[in-house]
Amino acid sequence: VLADEYGGGRPEYLHAELYRQTLEAVGLDGSYGAYLDRLPGVTLATVNLMSMFGAHARWRGAIAGHLAVTEMTSSEANRRYGRAVRRLGYTSREATHYFDEHVEADAIHDVVAAHDLAGGLAEAEPDQGDTVVFGARALFLVERAFADHLLGAWAAGRSSLR
C-alpha cells in the first residue's frame, strides 16, 4: 500500500503529487495546506483521528481497522469522483488521474488492508481484535459527522468551509 502511495518509487506518481495536479487542474491552490484554515473542526477530525491512531503504538490495531475501512470504501467513491469532475468539464489527465488511479490501486489495497493487514494483525495479536474494530467504527463515526456537516451545508445552500 505504501509503495503505491509513494508512486512505486517514481516521484511523478506520488499520490500527493497527483492530487496537487488535480487541485490545480480544477483551478484551486495546490500548495501544501493551502485551505487548512478554512476547514472546520468536524472536517479536520477525520484526518486527526487517522494521525492519532498512527502516531501511537498502542493504537496499532485501530489504525489497521481505520485503514481497512478507508481502502474498502475508496474504489467506488473515486470512480464517482472521477465521473463527477468529467461531468463538470474537467477532462484533462491532470484533473482525472488522481481519481482513476485510486479506482484501480484501492481495489488492491482493499483486500490487502482488510485481510492481510487488519486480519493478519488480529490473528497474530488476538488481544488487538477489539481495537481493530474500534478503529473501523471510530472512522465511521467521524466520517458521518463530517458528511452530515457537508451535506447539511449543501442542502442549506451555504459553504461547509469556515
Add this chain to the structure above:
Amino acid sequence: MTRATEIACYPDGPLIVRGPVRLVDATGTRIPTRRTTIALCRCGHSRIKPFCDGTHRTTGFATQEEDGRPGTARADHHAPEPSCAEEAG
C-alpha cells in the same frame, strides 16, 4: 533466488497477483500496468477489466470455500443495478 509469482484468491473478492507477470489480451498485445501487485476481476462486473475496481462489493459477489480451499464463484450473484444518478452522469 527469486520467489515465484503468486496468485492469491481472496474470499468474495479479486485475484491478487504478486510478482512479475506479462499481462496480455487474446491477441497477445500487452496490457500495460506499472504495478508489481495487481488485482484481477473475477466477479465479471469491473469497469476496468481485467483489473478489479471493487464493484464486487455492490453486486453481492460471493465465493464459496470447499475443503478449506478458496472456492470458485457462485452463480447466483446479481448484476449491478445502475441508479438514476449514475446513469445521469
